[in-house]
Amino acid sequence: MSGVYDCLVIGAGPGGLAAAATAAEAGLQVGLEDDNPAAGGQIWRRGNAAVSVSHSAEQWMERIRSAKVDVLCGWRATDAGTDALGTPFIRVEGLGGFRDLRYRKLILATGARELFLPFPGWTLPGIYGAGGLQAFAKSGFDVRGMRVVLAGTGPLLMAVTAHLHEAGAKIVAVVEQAPLSRLMSLGMHLAPSAPGKLMEGLRYRLRTMGTKYYFGHWVSEARGDGKLERLTITNGSESFAVEADLLGVGYHLVPNTELAQLLGCGLENGFVRVEETQETSCTSIYCIGEATGIGGVDKAQVEGRIAGFSAAGRIEKARSLFAARDKQLRFVERLAAAFALREELRGLAQENTLVCRCEDVPHGALRECHSWREAKLHTRCGMGPCQGRICGPATQFLYGWHAPAPRPPVFPASVGTIAAVDEAGVHHE
Amino acid sequence: MKEGTAISLNGRIVEVPKGATVAAALLQHGAGSRVSISGEARQPLCGMGICFECRASVNGRAHQLTCQLVCEPGMVVVTE
Ligand SMILES: Cc1cc2nc3c(=O)[nH]c(=O)nc-3n(C[C@H](O)[C@H](O)[C@H](O)COP(=O)(O)OP(=O)(O)OC[C@H]3O[C@@H](n4cnc5c(N)ncnc54)[C@H](O)[C@@H]3O)c2cc1C
Ligand code: FES
Numbered sequence: 314m315s316g317v318y319d320c321l322v323i324g325a326g327p328g329g330l331a332a333a334a335t336a337a338e339a340g341l342q343v344g345l346e347d348d349n350p351a352a353g354g355q356i357w358r359r360g361n362a363a364v365s366v367s368h369s370a371e372q373w374m375e376r377i378r379s380a381k382v383d384v385l386c387g388w389r390a391t392d393a394g395t396d397a398l399g400t401p402f403i404r405v406e407g408l409g410g411f412r413d414l415r416y417r418k419l420i421l422a423t424g425a426r427e428l429f430l431p432f433p434g435w436t437l438p439g440i441y442g443a444g445g446l447q448a449f450a451k452s453g454f455d456v457r458g459m460r461v462v463l464a465g466t467g468p469l470l471m472a473v474t475a476h477l478h479e480a481g482a483k484i485v486a487v488v489e490q491a492p493l494s495r496l497m498s499l500g501m502h503l504a505p506s507a508p509g510k511l512m513e514g515l516r517y518r519l520r521t522m523g524t525k526y527y528f529g530h531w532v533s534e535a536r537g538d539g540k541l542e543r544l545t546i547t548n549g550s551e552s553f554a555v556e557a558d559l560l561g562v563g564y565h566l567v568p569n570t571e572l573a574q575l576l577g578c579g580l581e582n583g584f585v586r587v588e589e590t591q592e593t594s595c596t597s598i599y600c601i602g603e604a605t606g607i608g609g610v611d612k613a614q615v616e617g618r619i620a621g622f623s624a625a626g627r628i629e630k631a632r633s634l635f636a637a638r639d640k641q642l643r644f645v646e647r648l649a650a651a652f653a654l655r656e657e658l659r660g661l662a663q664e665n666t667l668v669c670r671c672e673d674v675p676h677g678a679l680r681e682c683h684s685w686r687e688a689k690l691h692t693r694c695g696m697g698p699c700q701g702r703i704c705g706p707a708t709q710f711l712y713g714w715h716a717p718a719p720r721p722p723v724f725p726a727s728v729g730t731i732a733a734v735d736e737a738g739v740h741h742e
Numbered sequence: 743m744k745e746g747t748a749i750s751l752n753g754r755i756v757e758v759p760k761g762a763t764v765a766a767a768l769l770q771h772g773a774g775s776r777v778s779i780s781g782e783a784r785q786p787l788c789g790m791g792i793c794f795e796c797r798a799s800v801n802g803r804a805h806q807l808t809c810q811l812v813c814e815p816g817m818v819v820v821t822e
Binding site: 448453670698 | 758759761763765769770774778780782783787790791792793794797809812813
């Protein structure tokens with residue numbers, strides 16, 4: 314497209330879909346782009362034809378279509394700049410090259426990724442993220458009859474358990490590091506503030522009856538010859554072994570804030586800081602969903618609607634949704650408290666356990682370092698293609714380091730793209 | 743009747759469900775995606791385009807993120 318979008322939305326998860334539909338229905342010309350082959354984000358991931366998309370996903374898609382939102386899938390936002398006339402753009406990269414999408418208002422709905430904590434054996438084939446394993450199962454990996462252990466922390470574990478159980482996997486154990494007492498108190502608080510979520514949790518629980526749940530436990534080691542065969546599960550004082558074909562393990566979520574940081578948006582406690590209207594510290598740039606606080610699908614959608622209305626100048630409409638959004642925000646804090654990580658997890662990595670999987674840097678080489686900067690200089694930790702997206706949050710938990718603001722491009726770009734940016738004299742803040 | 747897509751995986755013709763990602767095809771057929779710099783066989787990890795563990799050569803293009811690529815009939819996938 315050669316023109317300028319009134320509003321460009323990055324990320325087509327529940328938040329981005331709601332934002333794009335709302336802004337377009339309010340009369341804006343809207344572009345919506347995502348790096349996956351299809352819209353839906355993490356929860357509404359569209360896989361092979363056998364997997365149906367949930368009801369509200371279909372509703373948003375219908376509204377997206379009738380409001381004539383320009384949808385671009387399979388394009389990843391890697392950089393930002395301004396053209397010769399001073400109009401800002403986001404550079405997106407796909408298989409065929411790159412495109413610059415110009416905009417007047419920008420809504421960032423980049424979601425979250427899983428937190429991975431290193432433990433002995435965690436790089437063995439057969440070990441995936443918990444959400445990662447679900448994503449593979451949704452996109453064509455047949456898990457029928459496989460012995461699966463799900464471990465880590467967070468509400469995602471139960472959702473994934475239910476899904477894999479339905480897909481025919483044999484769930485050997487679900488291992489949640491949070492103690493049951495903390496989850497019970499979360500459950501009690503949920504009743505008045507988020508009944509939908511409580512019901513969801515119960516439903517998952519019921520559908521997976523017969524599954525062994527271990528609360529206050531974690532996986533301390535994985536072994537196998539070339540692939541996962543056996544896991545050690547512990548509560549710190551007692552340990553036992555289980556045999557498994559697959560392990561899905563994730564320690565809840567960390568926000569994808571790199572693009573927002575590149576644009577100069579301020580953060581607060583690691584999340585993108587927003588006003589009531591979802592506007593960031595940068596004028597005309599909004600942020601919604603997991604990137605502003607981990608709260609799930611309902612929070613993402615209500616924030617998306619608020620941002621869509623705000624971007625279109627319908628402030629009264631946006632305001633009418635503040636109360637619903639604030640209810641979701643209370644849930645964000647409760648979630649974080651209930652699934653806070655226990656100290657013992659810091660002790661899992663041994664001398665030779667890899668922390669950085671791109672550059673194969675072990676814990677033994679990192680614990681001598683005092684900062685992320687020093688580690689990068691001495692060990693190449695975080696200098697591989699993931700640009701520290703996996704090891705950065707792990708080192709923050711293990712050693713208390715803070716990764717500096719990302720530098721462009723926020724994803725490794727092809728040589729051609731980098732050259733074009735330089736030629737155009739694009740300035741980065 | 744189950745619809746499928748046939749791709750070439752390390753020289754072998756394999757059938758995957760229609761719409762499957764290349765990463766899912768690797769897992770289904772027990773293939774690793776890459777070999778790490780210290781020589782470990784790796785498989786996809788995150789399933790969402792973040793970790794870069796799933797990269798493999800697709801139709802002659804090296805280092806493609808297979809978790810975000812859908813299998814097309816006749817696609818040629820080569821892993822390390
Ligand atoms: C792997 C995983 C699985 C999950 N499964 C569930 C589940 O089963 N049930 C549940 O309730 N919750 C699940 N969640 C939690 C999930 O975060 C929320 O439920 C919900 O999807 C959040 O919506 P969102 O719009 O904020 O973000 P997301 O749904 O994460 O959408 C963000 C989108 O932005 C895209 N994106 C990010 N950066 C870029 C970029 N630079 N360029 C282009 N596109 C980009 C992402 O690929 C993604 O499609 C899962 C989370 C993860 C990480
Ligand atoms: S599996 Fe992590 S990037 Fe593809």
